[in-house]
Amino acid sequence: MTEQTPTEMPETPEAQDPQALEDRVNNRSQRPSSDAFKKFMGSQWAPSESSVTLPDASAPFAAQRRKAFSEKYAGERLVIPAGELKVRSNDTDYRFRAHSAFAHLTGLGVDHEPDAVLVMEPVDEGAGDHGSNHESTLYFRPLAGRDTEEFYSNARTGEFWIGPRPTLGEMQARTGMRCADLGELETAVTKNAGHTALGGVQIRLLRGADLNMEALVDTSRINTGVDLEAADSLDNEITEFLSELRLVKDGWEIAELRGSVNATIAGFEDVVRALPAAKAHRRGERVVEGAFFARARQEGNDLGYDTIAASGNNATVLHWIRNTGEVKDGDLILVDAGVEADSLYTADITRTLPVNGTFSPVQRKIYQAVLDAADAAFAIVRPGIKFREIHAEATRVLAENLDAWGLLPVSVEEALSEQGQHHRRWMPHGTSHHLGLDVHDCAQAKRELYLDGVLEPGMVFTIEPGLYFKAEDLAVPEEYRGIGVRIEDDIYVTDEGAENLSAALPRTPDDVESWMARLLG
DSSP: OOOOOOOOOOSSGGOEEEGGGGGGGGGTOOOOOOOOHHHHHSSSOOOOOOOOOOOOTTTTHHHHHHHHHHHHHTSSSEEEEEOOEEETTEEEEEOOOHHHHHHHHHHHOSSOTOOOOEEEEEEEEOOSSGGOOOOOOEEOOOOOOSSSSSEEEETTHHHHHHHHOOOOHHHHHHSSSSEEGGGGGGHHHHBBSSSSGTOBOOOEEESOOOOOHHHHHHHHHHHHHHHHHHHHHHHHHHHHHHTTTTTTTOOOHHHHHHHHHHHHHHHHHHHHHHHHHHSSSTHHHHHHHHHHHHHHHHHHSEESSOOOOEEEEGGGGGOOOOOSSSTTOOOEEEEEHHHHHHHSOOOOEEEEEEETTTHHHHHHHHHHHHHHHHHHHTTTTTTSSHHHHHHHHHHHHHHHHHHHHTTTTTOHHHHSSSSSSSGGGSOOSSOOOBSSSSSTTTTTOOTTTTTBBBBTTTTTEEEEEEEEEEETTTSSSSGGGEEEEBBBEEEEEEESEEEETTTSOOSSHHHHHHHHHHHHO
């Protein structure tokens, strides 16, 4: 951050003009306000480098997604915000990440469109973009000229502070959409809005992304007599639809996910190389976490989610993200991590590794049971089966192993029944979830299309069975306690069956040990 120096104060409080509370965060900047300064700051800048802006590879795919959206909601104005910057601490923001629905419909990723809004304006059937029923316009804050005060005065949007932004023309060339300044947004959203029976246009808004946009739309609805509760229900429908629109990935999305997976595999190699340093540090899990994070920032945009680096008994905590524990010889470390690409598509992979490079007999036995469950689940994946069958197959194998070890208090059949489920004590989570722009993608989809849905080519999801024997679990022998194992891979449904996108990352106990030995020299 820029160096801060104490603000120079007048000698008496009476000599100081009252300052609004919201303006006080700028006290640290001490920016001059003289006309001479403003004139000098607006002069003697070399012109920006110009180059031909080519369409993004995602643009034609995003256009087809907008067309599908348009066909569903013909005659309605559709408003999809990217979202706002979120404060992390006082006057510093988190790195911006657009709402996934916005990213999906525009093809845009990374951090250059805070406050942007996609507005799809209804037109006659088939008269819109790409033969759709809407004309799409992307409203965003374009590059400010270097002769403007924003250039150097606005720490959130000024090029002097955050770097250049695209012009309207550049963004239009990239996305293939009309682009307009944010200053025109309010009129575009609210014009002619109201009851359709009275000749107005119905607005549907993606909620939960931008509070200012929600306030604008709700105010418009109040002013035009639209029932807010009924309108909210209509808004919720597009949240559901846009989630379901992502259930089947197109070719561009699959390529992005492959890239994320490959970067994540490289991150796991970094994790293994970091294990000696992790063992020497009092918070070795943080060393592991940091090694993977470095790869995520080098190869992609960020982490797809907070890394789980759980050693020893921490591996039995399903969402252990504190990562404050030691990494000890003889323990296993469960690492659940994914690199998010610049496109915002993320991988999600888990491997459980012996810290010293070699599985003990009991660790190997538990690991093999989990691997057998994952392999059995993968073996049935093909178009036409139900998503829930994957979980049933994996948990069946786990239950059979638990029974063979004498841990189930009932038969396998009773445990697997709806009235039983005793095996779920050691495998309490689901085996699979859809994967894409969100690590838990398509989460707002209807149950009949998700859990009870039928697999189609183009779907991508995880298979991630596990067994978790907590140190305090008196229902298992002492030798099992404190061992947690999960194996997770990213699965792509093809026309013929399925492909394990993360298969290049070693999975069998022998392959894991050989891989670790090679990386550790």
